[in-house]
Amino acid sequence: MITIATPSGTVRAVSAEADATGAVRYHLTGAATGTVHVTATSSPARWDQFDAVRATLGSASAREWPAEPLVRIRGRAYWGTTVRVLARSADVPWGWLAGDLKDTADRPAPLQASQTLTAILRACASHYAARSDFPSLQHTARRHDTPQLLTWLDAMITHSERAQARWLQEAETYRVQATRTLAAWWTLARWFTAYPHPVLALLLASGRESLAHRAEYLPKWAEISTRAAEDEGRRLALFRSEREGLARPAAAPDSSDRPYFVVGQWKGGGDVDIWHVEEAPSDPGERADLCEQYTVDADDAFSSVEIVYAASPQAAAEQARREARETSERIHRDLTRP
Structure with a gap:
């Protein structure tokens, strides 16, 4: 049982057995009643990395409609969610991603209720992660x-591929139009030099949608479309990388696996110069705090820190090397993909 001190009073949370999806429901009594649904979830930054915990008010996941029993404070029911990003310290704002907390009438929760619900969600998420x-x-x-x-990534990849193709087509169209417009302007300029005429002077003059105006802005539009295609290409590479990571079967964790800090310098081609391997604290909060401290020190030495689950320091070092090679190969494929 967890005892949670909140602005509304003491709340006690009792966890049930994990269900078939890996979720655990916490039943609340005291100043708040109801259920909190907690589950491991994908990282907001990368969907193929399940290094976050999502806590939701009610008995269902945040990906479903709010389900009773919702959490109630003084008879008023609320819904909402928060995500604990385990790669970050729990003491920094970006260690938590909080959604809106509202009642069933879609009104924002009052300040005291919001603080109470936040404390409950964070306590349940931290307990689950530990x-x-x-x-x-x-x-x-x-x-x-x-x-x-x-399914979502497939739809996003399809949309991104079409968007990138559209931007590339627009860029090429603008470049062709710019080339033709500039050529037309120079042709008129030569005619005007040989046969000065007011009509030719009018066609050569700078004005809105004139040849001179179009010759000026069309290359800029081509550049804008090219940059948009490049941005879309980076998103597409991320989506493909995430899909590849999810499609690759994840090995079931060994009960003897423990978290390790692997400190080293990641080089080109997937090579890793490992400097230090150290067993990390089992508590996620302590582990995140220490990882953040090590990361600051590592940045000064142009190195990095990774958390790896393995059965021994040697296995952690080998796994870090393997993951670095796989990441390098995936990035290479994404960059060379037509």
């Missing part, structure tokens, strides 16, 4: 969520 079977819950949640995430 469970000894958390790696197994992560694996189960990933296996459950992967089909839906792949």
Whole structure:
């Protein structure tokens, strides 16, 4: 049981057994009643990395409609969600991604209720992440969520491919028009030099949508469309990388696996010069705090810190090398993909 001190009073949360999706429901009593649904979820930055925890008011996931029993404070029911990003310290704002907290009439929760609900969501999420079977819950949640995430990514990839093709086509169209417009202007200029005439002077003059005006802005439009295509290409590469990561079967975690800090310098071609391997704290909050501290120190030495789950320091180092090679190969494929 968790005892949570909140502005509305003491709340007690009792966790149920994990369900088939890896989620755990916390039943609340005291100053607040109802259920909180907590599950491992994909990182907001990369969908193929399940290193976050999502806590939702009610008995269902945030990806579904709010479901009773919702959390109630003084008889008023609320819905909302928050996400704990485990790669960040819980003490910094970006360690939590909070959604809107509203009542069933879609009105924002009052300040005291909002603070109470936030405390409840964070306490339940932290308790879930600190469970000894958390790696197994992560694996189960990933296996459950992967089909839906792949469906979404397929749609996003299709849309991104079409958008990139459209931007590239627009850029090429503008470049062709710019070339033809400039050639037409120079042709008129030569005619005007040989046969001065008011009509030719009018055609050569600078005005809105004149040849001179179009010759000036069309190359800029081509550049804008090219940059948009490049931006879309980067998004497309990310979507493809995430899809590839999700489609690759994730190995079930070994019960003997423990978190390790792997410090080193990642070089080109997937090579890694590993400097130090150290077992990380089992508590996610302590682990995130220490990782942030190590990351600051590593940045000064132009190196980086990764958290790897393995059975031994040697296995952690080898896994870090393997992941670096796979990442390098994936990036190379994305960059060379037609």
